[in-house]
Structure formats: C-alpha cells, structure tokens
Amino acid sequence: MGFKSSGSQLRAAGIRNIEVDVILQGRDKINPEKEYSKLEKEKVRMIVFDDQEFPKLLKHIPDPPILFYMKGELKKEDDFCFGIVGTRLATNYGKETSQVIAFKLANAGLTIVSGMAIGIDSFAHKGALTSSGRTIAVVASGLDEKSLFPQENVGLSRKIIERGAMISEYPLGMKGDKEKFLFRNRIISGLSKGVLIVEAPLRSGALNTARHALDQNREVFAVPGNISSRMSFGANLLLKQGAALVTRAEDILQELNFKFTLPAVDETSAKIFSSENKVEEKIFDILNGNGEAKHIDEIARFSGTAVQKINASLTTMEMKGIIKNLGNGKYTLEERYLVPIEDEEV
Incomplete structure (x- = not known):
C-alpha cells in the first residue's frame, strides 16, 4: 500500500471510510517529499502499522491508527505501559495523587502514558519524570511546537521526549480540537495494560478514556x-460500577500481577533521613508520635515550619513511600514505618 493507493486498496487495508475520504480529498494537495523534509527538520518519525516499532498492544484494539508520528523513541520496556488520566480542573489532592502514583509506578518499571493536558495528565508525566522511569504523551495535535496543545506544556514536552516519546495521529501543523481529543483517548488506553482515573467530573474526557x-x-x-x-463525581461513579479502587500505587501493581519490591524498612528516623532533611525528619517524628493521622496545618504548627515548606516535603515523602495522603489535607505514616505502641494499661 503506497501514497497513490486507490480507495478500495485503502479500505482493504482496514482504513475506515471516513478516513479514506479524507485521504483521497487531501492527497493531491500534499507533496510527499516536502512533507518528509518537514518531518526530518522537526526530528519527527512516522511509524506505520506494519513497522516493528508499532506497539503490539495498540495493534489489537478495535480501531488502531494506521500510522502515528513520534518524537523521542519507544523502547522494549514500553511494552508494559499504564495510563493515568483525569480532569484539567484538578484539585491539589488530585494533582498530588497523580504525581505520587505515577512516580511509584514508574519506579517499579511501568511506562506512564497520559495526554499531556493541563491538570492530572501533566502531573502524571511529571511524576514519571521525577522517578527513574519513562513516560509517553499522546497528543491531539501536530508534534511541532507551534501546533502543540496545550502551549503551556511545550517545556514539559521537551522533557518527555528525552525520557520517552510523544506521539500523535495528526500531521505537523494540525491544531487540536475537541473531537481530536476524544479520538486520541483510545490510543492512551490502547497502549496501556490498565488505566487509572484520578479525578473526573461526570462529563469528562477521562471517562471517555475509561470507556475505551x-x-x-x-x-x-x-x-x-x-x-x-x-471533580470526583466521575471517578466515584466508576467505582460504583466496578472499577478497581486505588489508594496507593501498590494496589495497581498487585492487581496487574506486576512484580515489585517495596523500600526496605529502616528502624529509626535517623536512618531514614539525612541531616539535610530536617523538615522531613520533623514530619516523621510528628506522625510517628502516636500513629494518628494529622492535618497539614497541625503538622506545620507542631513543627514550627511554614505550610508551603511542609507541603513540599510531604509530597517528597509520599513519593518515597514513607507517608500516605488520606485526602482532605490529612497524612499518616505508611504502616511499615509505624513503630508499634503499647497501651500503658497492658
């Protein structure tokens, strides 16, 4: 099948009628040599269905793309991907949860897939980038920086390309729109072994990804x-309908039967934290005092540290797997770090 294939040949190759019509109508306006020159200039490669690099999982969805454009590279370890998506209007709870879970999953060896949208998607990519793992962004526009959507994430896209790949069905110069966003969601799920919805209203692209x-x-x-x-109505609805409930990355790893190892348990806070982490050390001591969950304002008050510094340290400690975010600003130590306390009357 080549550039000049007939409509019947394109249909026989599995291309849908609507896509065949677009190809036939627009083909005469395209100069293949010029288009390839643009791709080379932008360091974009075109991966077609029959290429060895075309992801195996994606080949077997009901409506796989016949080709996609790619910046960066796909590696063998990207055979095991996991999608994390959610609303653009994310709360702080949603952003932090997305980033922490992505961080832990990427550290365990999963490649994090998302849509690079503002909100949950961006924090999923950031979590993977903060770890030692990889991430893939599936975008709904051309891969050239002028067309890329959202423009606010051009800087993030450059980091993703260094540690993974950015892919799109759409050629250079094509802007994103609502229909393209919904259509690309099947690729996010298609690349992935599973998909996590962090936050989503009832009308949400994230729920569209869940349906795919x-x-x-x-x-x-x-x-x-x-x-x-x-912002949680959609995710809570999925749970009522049978989605697997997730409060920590380990829930996903266990459900997928993915082998992983938890951080070793240190016996004392002195061994867990270096002298450079005085704020984290204070937080650890406060949470380990009686083993009860505490609100961030409480932690700030007891430690004598500004809430902004406490918040940054809490996020870092959650990524390390030392504390757990219970939501609504409350935190506790992970069970394996809690020192057993005996009741005085026993």
Whole structure:
C-alpha cells in the first residue's frame, strides 16, 4: 500500500471510510517529499502499522491508527505501559495523587502514558519524570511546537521526549480540537495494560478514556474522591460500577500481577533521613508520635515550619513511600514505618 493507493486498496487495508475520504480529498494537495523534509527538520518519525516499532498492544484494539508520528523513541520496556488520566480542573489532592502514583509506578518499571493536558495528565508525566522511569504523551495535535496543545506544556514536552516519546495521529501543523481529543483517548488506553482515573467530573474526557479501556478489555482503576466535589463525581461513579479502587500505587501493581519490591524498612528516623532533611525528619517524628493521622496545618504548627515548606516535603515523602495522603489535607505514616505502641494499661 503506497501514497497513490486507490480507495478500495485503502479500505482493504482496514482504513475506515471516513478516513479514506479524507485521504483521497487531501492527497493531491500534499507533496510527499516536502512533507518528509518537514518531518526530518522537526526530528519527527512516522511509524506505520506494519513497522516493528508499532506497539503490539495498540495493534489489537478495535480501531488502531494506521500510522502515528513520534518524537523521542519507544523502547522494549514500553511494552508494559499504564495510563493515568483525569480532569484539567484538578484539585491539589488530585494533582498530588497523580504525581505520587505515577512516580511509584514508574519506579517499579511501568511506562506512564497520559495526554499531556493541563491538570492530572501533566502531573502524571511529571511524576514519571521525577522517578527513574519513562513516560509517553499522546497528543491531539501536530508534534511541532507551534501546533502543540496545550502551549503551556511545550517545556514539559521537551522533557518527555528525552525520557520517552510523544506521539500523535495528526500531521505537523494540525491544531487540536475537541473531537481530536476524544479520538486520541483510545490510543492512551490502547497502549496501556490498565488505566487509572484520578479525578473526573461526570462529563469528562477521562471517562471517555475509561470507556475505551473497557472496550479494549483493559483494567480500569479509579481513585476515590470527596463525595461533595464535582471533580470526583466521575471517578466515584466508576467505582460504583466496578472499577478497581486505588489508594496507593501498590494496589495497581498487585492487581496487574506486576512484580515489585517495596523500600526496605529502616528502624529509626535517623536512618531514614539525612541531616539535610530536617523538615522531613520533623514530619516523621510528628506522625510517628502516636500513629494518628494529622492535618497539614497541625503538622506545620507542631513543627514550627511554614505550610508551603511542609507541603513540599510531604509530597517528597509520599513519593518515597514513607507517608500516605488520606485526602482532605490529612497524612499518616505508611504502616511499615509505624513503630508499634503499647497501651500503658497492658
């Protein structure tokens, strides 16, 4: 099948009628040599369905792309991908949860896939980049920086290309729109063994991704959220409908039967933290005092440290697997770090 293939040849290759019409109508306006020259200039490669690099999982979805454009590279370890998506209007709870879970999953060896949108998607990519792992962004526009959407994430896209890949069905110069966003979601789920919805209202592209995941026989996971928050209505609905409940990255790894190792338990806070982490050391001591969860304002008050510094340290400690975010600003130590306390009357 080549550039000058007939309509019947394109259909025989599995291309849908609507796509065939677009190809036939636009083909005469395209100069193949000029287009390839643009791709080379932008360091973009075109991966077609029959190429060895075309992901195996993606080949077997009901409506795989016949080709996609790519910046960066796909590696063998990207055979085991996991999608994390959610609303653009994410709360701080959603952003932190997305980043921490992505960090832990990437450290365990999964490649994190998301859509590079503002909000949950961006923090999923950032979490993977903060770890030692890889990440893939599936975008709904051309891969050239002028067309890339959202423009606010051009800097993030450069980091993703260094540690993974950015892919799109759409040629250079093409802007994104609502229909393209919804259509690309099938690729996010198609690349992945499972998909996690962190936060999503009832009308959400993230729920559209969840539906694609179900159609593709993928596992769907969701993070429970505040029952009064519209940003959690969609994720909570998925849980009622049978999605796997996730409060920590280990829930996903266990459900997927993915082998992983937890950080070794240190006996004392002095061994866990270096002298450079005085704020983290204070937080550890406060949370380990009686083993009860504490609000961030409480931790700040007891430690005599500004809330902004406490918040940054809490995020770091959660990524390390030392503390657990219970939502609504409350934190506790992970169970394996809690020192057993005996009741005085025993």
